[in-house]
Amino acid sequence: MKIAPIEQDPLFLRKTVSDLREEVDQLTMLQDISKQIISSYDFDQIISIFLDLVKELIGYSSCILYLYDEDSNSYEVTISRGISEKDLKGYKLDDKIINWVLKEGRWTHISSPKHSNQKDDDFVSVLPLQGAKRDLGFLLIFPDPKKNAFTQANVKRLSFVASQTGIALENQGLYSKLSHSREYIRNILESINSGIITIDMADRITQINKNATAMLGLPSADIIGFSYKAALAEDLVRRIDKVKKRTLKDGFTIETVFDYFPAKDLRIPLGLNSSLLLDDKFNRIGIIIVFRNMLALKELERLRQLDEMKSEFVSNVSHELRSPLSVIKSYVETILDQVDADDYQTQREFLTVVNNETDRLTALIDDLLDISRIESGKFEIELCHVALSEIIQTVSRDIENKSNRHEIVVDILSVLPDLLADKDKMIQVFLNLIDNAIKFSPDGGKVFIRAGVKGKMVKCDISDQGIGITGKDISRIFEKFYRVDNSDVYEIPGTGLGLSIVKHIIESHGGRISVKSKPGKGSTFTMLLPFGSN
C-alpha cells in the first residue's frame, strides 16, 4: 500500500502553523482566565470557574466532580452538572481504571461506567485533578457526542486548567486549614482566664484577648496593629516599657503585682508577667504579656483562711468546753471520795471552783448561741434607757473579784446622757472587753474605763497595759473565729468569738468600735454609742 507523506503538503503545513498560532493565543488567554482560579480562596468559586472553563473548552453534556475525602478514604461526588440525583446514584466507577488514570495524570477517555440508560460503547472522559504532591480527585465528563473533543490542543488546555485548579484547591485547603488553626488558637486565647497581649519588635500590638480588654478597661479590642504606647494608659505603658526591657534581656519576667485603675474609682490588683516570643529559627519576634486579676485570687485566699479558721475554731471550742468540765469532774470526785464529810471549809472551797467553771461553760455556750443567732439573723436586742455608769459599775464590781493583780480605774463624765440600749447585751460587751483587757495583761496592771461625749455619741475607751496587738492582727481581730496567734509566748485561752459578738452588738445599736494598740504597751478599744433619743 502506498502511503502518501504529508510533510510536503503545503496546505497541511499552513494549517498547522495557523493552528499553532491560535493555540498560543488560546493558552495565553487561558492563563489570564485561570488567574481567577489561582487567586481565589473560595472553594465554590474555584470549582465553578473550573467547570465553566471545561464546558467552554470541550462542551460537555454533563459532568461529575469527585474529590478525595479523607474521612472515607475514597473519592466522593462533590458536585455534578446536568445529571439527576437518581442517575448520579446509578454510576459505578471502575476503581482500577480510575486509579490508573490518576497515576498517568492526564485526560483520558474510558469506556462509560455501566448505567442502565446507556449504550455499551459510550465513552466518558476522566480529567485528573492533582496538587503538588497528591491526587485531589477527578472530573468525570460526559462529552457532547456531536463534538470531536479529544484533540491534542484540548488535552493540553484541559491539563493546564486542571493543574491550575489543583493548585488552587490545594491552596484553598491550606488556607482554610490555616484559618481553622488561627481560629483554634484564638479560641484558646479567649478561653484563658488571664489577659494576654502580644507585641512585636516594633511595639505594635499583634494579639489581645477579651480578658485583657476587660481587665485593662479598654473600650475595644480594636487596637491590633497600633503601638501599645499609643493604645494603652500612660502608667501601663511605663510598666510595659520596663517589662519589655527586662524581657529582651532575660527572656522573661516573673510576676509582679500592681494596682491598676481602669476607671476613676475602680482599683484592680493586677499580676503581670512576660516572656519572649521566638520564631522557629529562634529570632525574637515579640513579647507576650500576661495579666492576672488578683482580686479573684485574693477572695480565694480569704475563703481558704476562713476554712482554716473554722477548723481551728472547732478544735478551740472543744478544748474550751473540755477544760472546765475536767476541772469540775476532778473537784467533784475529790469532794465525794477524799474530803471529809464534815470538812465544810474545803468542800466550800472546791464547790466555788466548780461554780466558777460552770459559769465559764455557761458563758462559752452563751457565746456559741449568740454567734449562731447572729449567723441565722435571729439576734435581737431589746432597747430601753440605760445609764452607762450603771452598766460599768455592775461590770467592774463583777470583774474586780476575779483578779487581784489588776486595778480597774473608772473615769466617767458625771453628766453622761442615757443610752437607748439592751442592758444585758451592753453588760456582755463590757464584760467581754474588760475580761479581754485582763486576759491580755498577764503581768497585771491597770485597766482604764473612760467615758465622755463626742458629738451626739457617747465615747467610751477601755485601755489596758498588756501585751498589745500587732498591726497584722489588728485589722482582723473583729473577724469571727479569728484568734491572734501568740501561743508561742502566752497560753491565752479563747474561741475567737468574743470580739466578733461585741462588734455585732455595738453595730446593731448603731454604734462603732475600733481599736488602737502598741505591742508590749497595751491596747485601747474605743466605742461610740448613740444617745438615747428623748
Next chain:
Amino acid sequence: MAYINLENRLAKITDLPTLSTVASNIIQITQSPKSSALEVGRAISQDPALVSRILRIANSTFYGFPGKISTIPHAVVILGFVNIRNLVLAASISRIFSSKGGDAYFDREGFWRHSLACGVTSKLIAKRLGMKNPEEVFIWGLLHDVGKLALDAYFKEDFTRVVCLAKEKRILLRDAEQELLGFDHAEVGGIVADKWALPPALIKVIRFHHNPTEANESMRMAAIVHLADVLCRAIGVGDGVDNKVPCIDEESWRLFRFNKQTIKRLFSEMEREIGNAKAFLAFVK
C-alpha cells in the same frame, strides 16, 4: 571543522534511511494542535504490522492499563497522543536498524536495554520535577543514543575501531569517538534526528545529552537525559560498550536541586520501573 566533515560524510551515505512515512506523518500530525485521536488512528491504521505491534504493547504490563485496548483510536484516547507517537517513532527507528549492524563488538540488546532504562529514568526525573508531560520525556531518554545505531550501521569499520579502543583503554565511548573520528555519537545522532524531522526538543536532547549547558534554552531537557544516563550507568545498566559512569555536569546538577535522599528514592523507583519495562524491550528489538 569536524562537524562539517561529519556532515559531508553522512551526506555521502546514499542509503541513509528515512523514517517510515507513517512515522513522519504521525510526527507531523501530532505537531498540529487540532489533530484528533481519529486522525492519528487513521494514519497508523495504514500500517497493519504497526497496528498489531502497538496494540500488543498497549495491552502489556508496560502501560498496565486495567482493561482491554482493542483499536488504535481506543489506544490513542487511553494512552494519549504522546505515548502513541513515541511508540510509532520507536517502532520505526528500531525497524530501520534491525537489519543493519549489531555484532560481537556492538551489543544491540545491551544498547536497547540502556536506552529503555534511560527513557524510564528520564520520565521518573520529569515526574519528580513536576512536569506535566513525562511521556514526552520518555522518548528523549529512549532515543538519546540513536547516533550509536547510525555509526554502527553506516560507519561500521570506524565504529568497530572506536568500540575496541574504548574497551581496551577503558575509556568512555564518546572519548574514543573523539580520539579516532573527531566527532561523537551525539553529533551523529543530532544530524540524523534533524534529517528525520524528529520533534525539535528530541533533536536538542540527542545532540546535547553529554553537555547540556551547550543546549542553551533547551538545557533543562538535555540535563534530564544526561542525569538519567549517568544514573542508569550507576546502577549497572550501561550501554554494553564502556559501562563507565561519567561525571554529572555540575550546572545541570544544580538545576534540579536534588539531594541524596531524592537520588536514593529515584534509584529504588528505577529498579521497579525498569523491571516493568521489559515488555517494551520486545517491542524495539
